[in-house]
Amino acid sequence: MTDKTSGTHGAVVQDSAPGQDGLLVELRGAGKSYGNVRALHGVDLKVHAGQVTCVLGDNGAGKSTLIKIISGLHQHTEGEFLVDGTAVRFSTPREALDRGIATVYQDLATVPLMPVWRNFFLGSEMTRGPWPVRRLDIPRMKATADQELRNMGIVLDDLEQPIGTLSGGQRQCVAIARAVYFGARVLILDEPTAALGVKQSGVVLKYIAAARDRGLGVIFITHNPHHAYMVGDHFSVLRLGTLELSADRSEVSLEELTNHMAGGAELAALKHELAQVRGVDTEELPEEDDLTAPVAPSPEGTT
Numbered sequence: 001m002t003d004k005t006s007g008t009h010g011a012v013v014q015d016s017a018p019g020q021d022g023l024l025v026e027l028r029g030a031g032k033s034y035g036n037v038r039a040l041h042g043v044d045l046k047v048h049a050g051q052v053t054c055v056l057g058d059n060g061a062g063k064s065t066l067i068k069i070i071s072g073l074h075q076h077t078e079g080e081f082l083v084d085g086t087a088v089r090f091s092t093p094r095e096a097l098d099r100g101i102a103t104v105y106q107d108l109a110t111v112p113l114m115p116v117w118r119n120f121f122l123g124s125e126m127t128r129g130p131w132p133v134r135r136l137d138i139p140r141m142k143a144t145a146d147q148e149l150r151n152m153g154i155v156l157d158d159l160e161q162p163i164g165t166l167s168g169g170q171r172q173c174v175a176i177a178r179a180v181y182f183g184a185r186v187l188i189l190d191e192p193t194a195a196l197g198v199k200q201s202g203v204v205l206k207y208i209a210a211a212r213d214r215g216l217g218v219i220f221i222t223h224n225p226h227h228a229y230m231v232g233d234h235f236s237v238l239r240l241g242t243l244e245l246s247a248d249r250s251e252v253s254l255e256e257l258t259n260h261m262a263g264g265a266e267l268a269a270l271k272h273e274l275a276q277v278r279g280v281d282t283e284e285l286p287e288e289d290d291l292t293a294p295v296a297p298s299p300e301g302t303t
């Protein structure tokens with residue numbers, strides 16, 4: 001998609017072709033140090049077209065650092081970062097966008113009081129007429145936003161409503177549709193379900209699957225193994241900046257993934273301590289104290 005109106009936020013993809021097997025983005029032994037702090041080390045990651053690669057990890061695991069490298073905010077200090085099989089080192093997010101790598105951050109960078117359609121084109125407005133009488137092409141922006149949202153299966157009653165009046169899940173969906181429209185080939189989603197309830201998380205997961213089905217390579221950052229397992233094709237679990245697990249869906253069960261996320265060994269030790277404090281055998285702990293059991297989604301659906 002090279003004919004889209006360009007702008008600060010719009011991805012305008014240079015002519016580039018995915019590498020072997022639809023491989024869009026690859027990290028090889030990549031890492032990043034902030035001065036003396038080694039935030040990420042020796043990470044291998046592959047993002048294929050038409051697949052969802054989930055990156056899981058606890059606080060401080062290195063997820064944000066990984067996103068920042070791929071989205072052009074920071075540069076890696078070790079290893080390699082390849083796009084379409086070619087080593088790259090982005091200096092700005094604009095360079096990543098130009099290669100079709102779009103990031104939807106948790107705060108979404110929207111203007112709450114502006115209508116949905118206006119936010120859809122924020123920074124990449126359609127115009128008509130020659131300079132100096134160039135004006136915003138409002139009818140075309142409204143019609144396009146409406147069509148693009150429908151293409152993703154998102155039906156909103158009124159695109160004139162301020163985006164701030166939409167639910168968190170709906171806003172995430174608009175942001176995903178927008179990135180798809182502006183030509184993203186790789187979509188990085190930074191904890192899109194973290195602040196959402198069960199139902200809204202489900203809606204967002206549906207659109208993640210829709211983006212994947214449209215051939216995008218999706219990087220889904222999350223704390224929540226249940227959400228990851230619903231849409232993921234590949235799972236990479238980070239712990240203290242290194243890769244603790246890298247497995248295709250066929251190689252790992254939800255239970256194993258949950259265990260890796262929770263730090264199975266650490267939790268087993270905790271459970272042992274808990275049993276000692278209570279003066280019982282580990283097996284005798286009531287089920288609600290079984291810290292190694294898979295965690296069911298909370299009623300609020302928060303992570």
Ligand SMILES: Nc1ncnc2c1ncn2[C@@H]1O[C@H](COP(=O)(O)OP(=O)(O)OP(=O)(O)O)[C@@H](O)[C@H]1O
Nearest residue numbers: 034037038039057058059060061062063064065066
């Ligand atoms: N700008 C920075 N300067 C120094 N250290 C940093 C910087 N950014 C991150 N770190 C450190 O790097 C490590 C990884 O942080 P990062 O933010 O990537 O983790 P995260 O998995 O995204 O965590 P969270 O889920 O809490 O956001 C942490 O130890 C953090 O303190």
